Amino acid sequence: MLEQLTQLIQQSGLQSVINNPEVPNEHNDGVIAEAQNTILSTFSQLQANGETQQVNEALESADHPVTQNIQQNFAGNIMEKFGINGSTAASIAAVLIPTVLNAMKGGQQGGGAGNGFNIQDILSSLGGGNLAGGLGNLGGGNIQNTINNIGGKFGLDKDGDGDVDLNDLTKMFR
Incomplete structure (x- = not known):
């Protein structure tokens, strides 16, 4: 399931990361991995706190505070780790993160990504639980x-x- 998320981020990041001259080619994979890590760590933290409804809401809106938080964290991380300038990092995050979350929502509903992508499987792989409110065990x-x-x-x-x-x-x- 995590491989599907990586593929989804790679496909979504084709223009904003891979074909972006502001991102050195040697950092493409690292930026893609950072996007996945930022999304997964945010979702797992929400799940651990019993806030799985926040995951649903983040998948619904690019303006949701969780989505904005993911974008800010991702932009800060790629600036720090890969030396990408602030405006480029913010631009990548503003395009990539909402695109990925929207595709995750589509896969969750059985459509959208068209590849059987299921956010419940991702949350389960993080340690259990589901979008209906299961807490899971991340220990x-x-x-x-x-x-x-x-x-x-x-x-x-x-x-x-x-x-x-x-x-x-x-x-x-x-």
Whole structure:
């Protein structure tokens, strides 16, 4: 299911990221991965707090505070990690994040993306629960494995211990 989300983001990011001369080609994959990470971490945090209705609402509106939060976090992250200038990062986020969330909504309803994409499966892979209000259990489960896998592929495991955690974050700023 996470592979489908990655493909969705890659397809949605073709113009705003991959064909964007302001994004160096060597950072394309990293920017795409950051979009996925930002969306998943926001949704998993909402799920962990029992706010799964916020996920539904974010999928419905580009003006929703959760959607705006995802855009701001994503823009800040790609500015910091990849040196993309502020206006370009904001522009990428303003196009990519609402496009992806809208496609996720379409897949959730059985249409839109046309590939069987299901937000409930994503939330379940993050540790259980569903859009009807299930809380799930994120206690170090699937989301950490996902972060480790994605982070490892992009060189975020700075201390070489096989996981991406606070120790790696501290080493990034030394």
